[in-house]
Amino acid sequence: EIVLTQSPATLSLSPGERATLSCRASQSVTSYLAWYQHKPGQAPRLLIYDASNRVTGIPARFSGSGSGTDFTLTISSLESEDFALYYCQQRSNWPITFGQGTRLEIK
Amino acid sequence: QVQLVESGGGVVQPGGSLKLSCAASGFIFSHYDMHWVRQAPGKGLEWVAFIRYDASNKNYADSVKGRFTISRDNSKNTVYLQMNSLRAEDTAVYYCAKDSGVGAHFDSWGQGTLVTVSS
Numbered sequence: 645e646i647v648l649t650q651s652p653a654t655l656s657l658s659p660g661e662r663a664t665l666s667c668r669a670s671q672s673v674t675s676y677l678a679w680y681q682h683k684p685g686q687a688p689r690l691l692i693y694d695a696s697n698r699v700t701g702i703p704a705r706f707s708g709s710g711s712g713t714d715f716t717l718t719i720s721s722l723e724s725e726d727f728a729l730y731y732c733q734q735r736s737n738w739p740i741t742f743g744q745g746t747r748l749e750i751k
Numbered sequence: 752q753v754q755l756v757e758s759g760g761g762v763v764q765p766g767g768s769l770k771l772s773c774a775a776s777g778f779i780f781s782h783y784d785m786h787w788v789r790q791a792p793g794k795g796l797e798w799v800a801f802i803r804y805d806a807s808n809k810n811y812a813d814s815v816k817g818r819f820t821i822s823r824d825n826s827k828n829t830v831y832l833q834m835n836s837l838r839a840e841d842t843a844v845y846y847c848a849k850d851s852g853v854g855a856h857f858d859s860w861g862q863g864t865l866v867t868v869s870s
Contacts, residue, residue, distance in 0.1 A: 645813075678856040680796075687860035688788075688796065693851060699858065731796055735855035739812050740786075740798040 646670055648732050648743035656751040663719040665746045667732035672712045676736040679708055679717045682729045682745075692717065724750075753777040753859040755847050760864030763837055767868070771832040773847030773861055781805070781825040784850035786857060787832045789843035799845070800832060801855065815841075837868045 647670040657663055667677065675695040682688040690699050692708035695715060705720040719726055727750050732743040759771040773785070787799040800821040801810045809821055820833040830847055844865050848857035 676854065680857075682796070687846065687862055688857070689860075690851070690856060690858045693853065693856040693858075733796075733798075733856065738810055740801070740855050742796040742798065745795045 646737050650743035650746045654747045656749050658751045659722050665717040667715040667743050669713045673734040673736035675711050677715050678733045680731045755861035757861045757864040760866045762867045764870050767837050768835045773830045775828045780828040785830045786848045788848050789845045791843040839868050842868045
């Protein structure tokens, strides 16, 4: 099973700041990595698929990069609605796995 | 507009069974693979099961293999999760999720249904 390790566990930033979230895989997932945003009481939302492809309708301030084992989700300038939990997920190998999440909180 | 609506959650005793349903609309259901994903209280997301668009292939997390069965009825636009031999650690919100079509990334999710396994 591929283990995804996200860092940091919690990120405290202010609106307007840049957020950088990391996801590291225990073995290569090539580019088969996605990022989701999850708010309490809501369904998770797909933001980025296959490492760097932004889903239609997702604001341009969200971007993804990386390949192999190291991936990054960047939010260029935080808006109030961006404070949430973020998960990475790989589809390279069965079983599909998620990272443990990064909580992005308002400083 | 894609809509996924789960139902069938509730409280069940350890060792019991429950069947979840997920009614889909807003897309051609028979063309897409579907998944179940769960979130235990205070925990992260865990993929549970996958079914190919024509039910020709299925896959399960090791934690549920042999106890859970995923199925679908394309005539009813519905995917199911039959859960047997339930354990306390199966307590979670269960989401059905639509495959993106380019692989197992989930581009639409339901709101989830809560399953509580407790005596």
